Amino acid sequence: MAVGVALYFGWQWAGQDASLPVAEKQVAKSTVTSPVKSAETAPVDTPKSASMPAGGDRLYTVEEGDLMIDEILRSTKEIPEMARELHELVKKLNGEAQVNASRHLVNLTSDQDYGLIAGFLTDAKINPSVTEVLFSDLMNRNRALQMPLFMTILKNPAHPQNEQTRNVLTILAGQDFGTDWTKWDTWASSELKREQSPQ
Numbered sequence: 223m224a225v226g227v228a229l230y231f232g233w234q235w236a237g238q239d240a241s242l243p244v245a246e247k248q249v250a251k252s253t254v255t256s257p258v259k260s261a262e263t264a265p266v267d268t269p270k271s272a273s274m275p276a277g278g279d280r281l282y283t284v285e286e287g288d289l290m291i292d293e294i295l296r297s298t299k300e301i302p303e304m305a306r307e308l309h310e311l312v313k314k315l316n317g318e319a320q321v322n323a324s325r326h327l328v329n330l331t332s333d334q335d336y337g338l339i340a341g342f343l344t345d346a347k348i349n350p351s352v353t354e355v356l357f358s359d360l361m362n363r364n365r366a367l368q369m370p371l372f373m374t375i376l377k378n379p380a381h382p383q384n385e386q387t388r389n390v391l392t393i394l395a396g397q398d399f400g401t402d403w404t405k406w407d408t409w410a411s412s413e414l415k416r417e418q419s420p421q
Contacts, residue, residue, distance in 0.1 A: 287311075287319025291326055305330040309338040316349065324352045328359035336367050344374050350382045357383045361390075365417040369410050377403060 294307045308327040315323050324342070331338050342348050343356045360368055375387045391406070392398040394413065399405040 281317060282315050282319045284318045284322065287315050287322055290315075291323055295326065301330050302332070302335055305332075305335055305338055312342060312352065318351075320349055321351045321355060324355045328356060333364060333367060336363065340367075340371060343371055344378075344381075346380065353382050357386070365414060369414055373406065373410055376406065 290311055291308070294304050294311065297304065299307070305327060308323055308330060311323045312320055312327055328339060339356055339359070343353065343360065360371060372387050372391055375381045375383055376391060378384060381387075388398065395406075395409050399409070
């Protein structure tokens, strides 16, 4: 009987001792897998920040954007100053809020201040929906503003308005010069001279 008791306690002690390495292995596994998970997530964060919509570093809601736009429009500042502030707002915002700001920007920007718009129109990082708003506005501007931007867009096949620009210029020129930029430039120069000459 004494031998049986001794064997029982010996078995209990051995079982507890054997369970310790299992627990240590689980802790070791958790400490090993923890850095692996963080290492796997690290590269995911980098592209996200690199592919943020054009605008600021944080996403703005449409409501937030509308409040900022409204503050500018309700101010007592001169229209050119409002246009400059909207220009800065377009740079700051993103998403639909940025599109809304761009609509007000084109409405308040005169031909003399068109530089506030031109840079956005040729910026490859800008929201394509913003580019569409700006391009629609460009279609209603005078030839002196249109032609340099049309030619820049035409020569950039990656621009979202490239095809539409080619269609417009082909109609105006009466033919498509393809990628013969010398012919396009010659035609554009003659078109500008014709527009500027007295009728």
